[in-house]
Structures are given as structure tokens and as C-alpha cells.
């Protein structure tokens with residue numbers, strides 16, 4: 001119902017990435033140019049989890065009005081009373097926690113697709129929206145296109161008879177010559193930490209077409225949840241690269257074939273020569289939808305008795321002539337506005353139950369294909385302080401990963417002696433055992449026991465380059481010139497080492513692959529307890545289980561202690577546990593002098609594994625650790641540490657599902673030897 005004064009919705013934009021930009025520019029396009037006069041949109045604020053500056057830059061990029069506020073955290077955004085609805089534009093991995101943050105704050109929410117990582121998360125969001133009495137919708141923009149509305153209307157009117165089959169494909173050909181996919185492993189498209197993979201990002205659109213043509217149009221009382229048979233090819237990161245689903249509605253005698261891939265393309269030459277990517281097949285005709293499944297611009301109707309005539313309907317996206325902008329995302333925003341205006345909590349075009357039904361299909365598909373995402377992104381337990389809500393990732397990126405990248409050579413030059421207790425642990429491992437060194441830094445532990453096979457991993461590519469050099473050196477020393485990662489028999493001793501870049505929170509090793517693992521001075525760099533516990537869980541996952549009465553694989557973990565009463569640092573019981581600790585990069589001249597005179601016993605929380613982010617901006621000559629005052633030419637990098645209090649590491653082992661074999665304190669560090677719960681005999 002149109003009124004003379006358009007209903008105005010004030011939007012808060014959560015995240016500042018690609019789609020946030022596209023959507024926000026669409027919000028700012030004049031609705032009159034798409035013949036919409038009953039609603040309008042205002043951009044009230046944007047928030048970045050990285051910094052307030054980034055949010056401000058985003059607002060100026062999209063040309064938001066100067067009244068729009070910039071926030072440096074998602075928490076501040078959802079607390080703003082001048083916002084009616086939050087648009088969640090973070091990666092899929094974050095949707096559950098971020099949407100929940102907004103719903104819990106009593107905000108209406110439009111959340112990007114795929115709604116969540118799991119169906120159970122989607123159900124929790126819906127329950128919360130219902131309990132809070134707020135509007136909530138999944139942002140599948142395609143549903144609100146005039147083209148989609150026309151196609152659904154044609155089906156409902158019986159224009160092609162009973163629809164028995166829909167074939168829908170959304171695939172992008174990013175196959176690379178070296179067998180890889182043309183996305184960096186860290187990219188959200190293939191990174192399991194960000195719920196990457198073809199299905200959740202692209203397959204959702206193929207399923208959208210299956211659902212809006214076979215399910216949405218079913219009469220309410222006959223709505224039928226489908227079954228699914230799926231096949232998945234996994235990429236080396238663990239995300240799905242090609243996924244095919246047969247979605248069956250047995251009572252309606254219909255099949256949906258939903259296809260998606262990062263290897264092959266729906267539009268093979270980028271010119272549309274591949275034909276329609278969606279075919280909706282009815283008893284008396286067929287509708288073909290042309291263009292990418294997320295943003296099709298044409299459909300064709302072919303009737304069985306049409307004598308070869310094809311009706312072609314173009315549905316262009318109107319642009320705002322002033323800005324030249326218009327991408328078609330404004331239609332879903334208009335739907336949100338109308339729902340808010342009319343007091344509706346869910347959209348009839350994409351009801352909650354339908355989003356959940358689609359998530360159920362995706363859940364089952366991932367299950368059948370064996371795709372497993374990390375717990376931190378699949379949990380359906382809301383945590384306002386989850387790193388997904390606080391942006392601690394950015395904090396670690398700045399104060400851990402980036403720093404190790406920047407200081408790697410200096411760090412390595414001062415960290416070459418194995419800690420004695422770690423050395424003893426390694427030397428006591430059985431000959432032929434396979435061990436992991438998670439957060440291996442420059443690889444100083446890799447050659448301690450030449451009778452075991454060691455695989456080192458680290459988050460920092462620069463440190464791994466140094467560690468790789470160390471592997472080569474070890475093998476050369478032992479007469480094996482074959483190079484790192486090869487192993488071989490040398491003078492009776494077996495040499496086997498290899499190194500790779502990997503994040504301690506998503507280790508690429510097969511479950512139970514190792515006999516033991518070490519993780520020295522790594523976990524204290526993780527900025528939430530959940531992440532620290534997840535790191536322990538990952539280590540335990542990689543080592544063998546023990547049968548009743550028999551020890552399984554052991555995991556040695558070292559972390560920096562809060563109780564450092566005897567050290568010069570002055571930290572002790574009851575003090576602040578989360579600290580920034582300076583790393584002073586001495587001016588070159590001083591460094592050379594120091595290295596010549598160094599007797600580095602090298603114990604203390606100075607090692608790390610974390611690296612790979614953007615290089616941090618060091619300060620010059622900030623106060624350093626007591627006794628190490630920097631001069632004005634020194635660079636000072638602030639590294640983040642969580643200092644463990646007595647007993648905390650053991651608690652984390654238990655929380656991660658492990659058992660404590662032994663534990664103790666050694667020179668400013670707490671350590672623990674952990675293992676998995678022994679498996680009762682006969683159950684292994």
C-alpha cells in the first residue's frame with residue numbers, strides 16, 4: 001500500500017568488505033528510479049571489526065551522508081539506538097555469532113547468505129528473532145528480483161504444467177594450471193576457517209532455484225521437506241570444490257539437481273555461450289533462466305505445443321542515473337523496509353522455515369561429502385565475546401602474525417637453542433615415531449632427535465622459509481643432500497623432516513596421524529580462551545589414541561606463566577594476564593654487536609608460531625622490557641601474550657577433551673604433557 005510519505009529505514013552496516021560496499025551503494029540509490037515510492041533507506045552507521053578508521057573510509061567510499069557514524073566494533077554498532085536494522089555482511093563463518101549479537105541487542109537483521117554454517121545455527125537465530133519479536137531475513141537477493149517473482153508466478157499459474165524437475169548450476173571456473181584453484185588458500189572462498197567452499201557460497205543459489213521453483217510454490221499444507229543425495233570433491237584445504245546434489249520431493253514427484261563448482265564454469269566463455277544455467281521443466285513446457293544464478297537478467301518460456309516459438313523476457317536492473325549505480329540488491333532492502341513498516345517479522349518471499357529447509361539440505365550435503373568446519377564457526381552456542389564478534393582475529397593479525405613476519409630473521413637469529421626440557425621430551429620418543437612441531441618457528445626442534453620423523457608447521461611463511469633451510473642443513477649435516485622433506489637412511493640414522501605453513505587452529509594433518517606433538521610458546525598468542533582451547537583440541541586430534549591401560553600419543557605444550565616472580569619482568573600472581581610485550585628490533589649496528597656477544601639460553605615466551613598477516617606498524621623506541629631500554633633508533637613491535645595463571649593450562653586441556661599426563665613449571669613457563677582419554681579395550 002503506497003502512501004505519500006515513504007517509510008524510512010535506518011540501516012547499520014556490519015563489516016566493510018566487497019558486498020557491504022555493493023549493498024550500501026544500492027541502499028543509497030534513489031528508489032524512484034526503480035519505481036519504488038513507498039519506502040526509502042538511510043545509511044545510519046557502519047562498523048568494522050578492524051578499526052574505526054576502516055569504517056570511516058568505507059562510509060566515504062560509498063558516499064554515505066556525513067551524519068553516518070563510523071564504529072570500530074560490531075558491539076558498538078548493535079548498541080546504537082538510531083539504527084532500525086543491521087545488515088550482516090561478514091563471511092559465512094561469522095553469520096551466526098554476528099546475527100545473534102544484533103538480535104540479542106533487539107535489532108532487526110538482514111543477514112547475508114549462506115545464512116549460517118549449520119542448520120542448527122539457523123534454527124537458533126530464528127528462535128531468538130521470534131523470542132525478541134524482531135524481523136530477521138536471509139539476504140538471498142535473487143529472490144526479490146522482478147525476474148524471480150515473474151518466474152514463480154508463471155509456475156503458480158500453471159504456465160508450464162506440473163514442474164517435475166529443476167536443474168540449476170552456479171559454478172565459476174577457477175581451475176588453475178598447477179591443480180590448484182585460483183584463490184589463495186586464505187581466501188574466504190576456499191578457507192575452511194571462513195566456512196569456505198563452493199556450496200555455502202555459490203551452491204546456495206542453485207538451491208535457491210530448486211527451492212523457489214519446487215518448494216516455495218507448494219501449497220502451505222503440502223510443504224514437503226526434501227531428501228538429498230550428494231557428491232563432493234574436496235579441495236586440499238578441506239573445503240568443497242565441486243558439489244552436486246539431487247534434491248528429491250517424493251510426494252510431489254519432483255527432483256532438483258543443484259550443481260556448483262569452483263573448477264568448471266556455468267558460463268564457460270563468459271559470453272553466455274554455455275546456455276541457460278537454470279532449466280525449470282514442467283509437464284507442458286520449460287522455463288530457462290539465463291545469466292548467473294545469483295543475478296539472471298533474462299528468462300525464456302518454451303511451450304510443448306508452442307511450435308518452436310520461444311518467449312524471451314529481459315529483466316534489466318535499473319540504474320540510478322545520478323550515480324550510475326544499481327546492482328539489484330535494493331529489491332531485498334525494499335522487502336525488509338516493507339516488512340518493518342507492516343510489522344512482519346519474516347518475509348513471505350523467503351520465510352524462516354524455507355531458509356532452515358535449505359540449510360538442512362546443505363548440512364546433509366556437507367555431511368555426506370565429509371566436509372568438516374572448525375568448532376568455533378559451527379557451534380550453535382552464542383558468545384558475545386566470540387572472536388567472530390570481537391574481531392580478535394584482527395588483533396592477532398596485528399599483534400602476533402604480522403609481527404612474526406616482520407621480525408622473523410631477527411627472531412630466528414636469537415632463537416636457536418632448544419629448551420632443555422623440550423629436548424628431553426623429544427629425545428625420549430621411540431625411534432621411528434612421527435612427531436609434529438606446531439609453531440615450529442625456525443625449526444630449532446626438528447633435528448633434536450634424529451631417530452624420529454618430524455613435521456613442523458608455523459603460521460608465519462617467513463619462519464617456515466627459515467625452518468626449511470634448517471631441514472636442508474640437517475640433512476646435509478647427516479650426509480643426505482636430497483633436500484628438505486625427503487628423508488632417507490644415512491649412516492644408520494633415518495632423517496625425516498618436513499615443514500609447512502599452517503594455522504594452529506586448522507591443522508591440515510589427518511586425525512591420529514602422529515605419535516606425539518610439541519607446541520612450544522604458541523598458544524599464549526591466541527587472544528581468547530575458546531581459541532586457546534581449540535588449539536589444544538587440534539593438537540589432541542592429531543595424535544594417536546591409547547587403548548585401556550596404554551598411553552596414547554603425548555602432546556607437550558609450553559606457555560608463558562603469569563607467575564614470574566623471579567624474572568626481571570616483574571609479572572606475578574594476580575596481575576594482568578593479557579599484555580602487549582615489546583619486541584625491540586635493535587638498530588643494525590647494535591644487533592651485530594649483540595649477536596657476537598650473545599649467550600642465549602633462550603627460554604621464556606619468546607618463541608611463536610604465528611605469522612602471515614599484514615606487516616604491523618612498529619613504533620620507534622617505546623618502553624621495552626625492563627633492562628632492555630630501546631634507543632630512539634630501535635623499532636619496537638608490541639606482541640600480544642596471554643600469561644597463564646597456575647592451573648589454567650591443565651583446565652584448558654580438560655576443556656579440550658584431553659587428560660593431563662604430567663605438568664609443571666620451568667623458568668617462567670607452565671608446561672603440560674597431555675593425551676587423549678584412553679579408549680576402552682575393543683572400542684578402538
Ligand SMILES: NC(=O)C1=CN([C@@H]2O[C@H](COP(=O)(O)OP(=O)(O)OC[C@H]3O[C@@H](n4cnc5c(N)ncnc54)[C@H](OP(=O)(O)O)[C@@H]3O)[C@@H](O)[C@H]2O)C=CC1
Pocket residue numbers: 014015016017018019020047048049050051054089090091092094112113114139141188194200201294391393
Ligand atoms: N549477495 C551477493 O551477491 C554476495 C554475497 N556475499 C556474501 O557476503 C558475505 C561477505 O562476502 P564478501 O563481502 O565477498 O567478503 P569480504 O572478504 O570482501 O568482506 C568480509 C568482511 O567481513 C569482515 N570480517 C570480519 N571478520 C573477518 C575475517 N575473519 N576474515 C575476513 N573478513 C572478516 C571484514 O570487515 P571488517 O574488517 O570491516 O569487519 C571483511 O571486510 C559472505 O557471506 C558472502 O557469501 C558475497 C558476495 C556477493
Ligand SMILES: O=C1OC[C@@H](O)[C@H](O)[C@H]1O
Pocket residue numbers: 201202294
Ligand atoms: O553471493 C555471491 O554471488 C556472487 C559471487 O561472485 C560471490 O562469490 C558470491 O558470494
